[in-house]
Amino acid sequence: MSEHEAIELRRRAQRLRHLASRIESSRVMSLERHAGNNTWRGRRPLLCINLLRHNQAQLHAEVDGLRWQAYLFDQQAARLDQAATLFPGRAS
Secondary structure (H helix, E strand, C coil): CCHHHHHHHHHHHHHHHHHHHHHHCCHHHHHHHHCCCCCCCCCCHHHHHHHHHHHHHHHHHHHHHHHHHHHHHHHHHHHHHHHHHHCCCCCC
16 A cells, blocks of 8 residues: 555544534534424424434434544554555565
8 A cells, every 4th residue: 555545544534533523514414493383383382303313313323423534544544655665665
């Protein structure tokens, strides 16, 4: 593995963290603050609120997954850097 691959892994990790931050700061993540019983049409406002909260929880879990993958990319890049230090001139 080469230095270029480590750089690419770090670039991907940064993009994943940026995407995670954008999702977290999006307006959809604060909808529950504006969702009261009068917000919903129909006879089941609690169901709507619970569904919204469930969907937001899923988004939070996906954001955590993006950050975890970014961490793994960074770890892999660090291993590539370490291998390059230990075995200079050996690129595969």
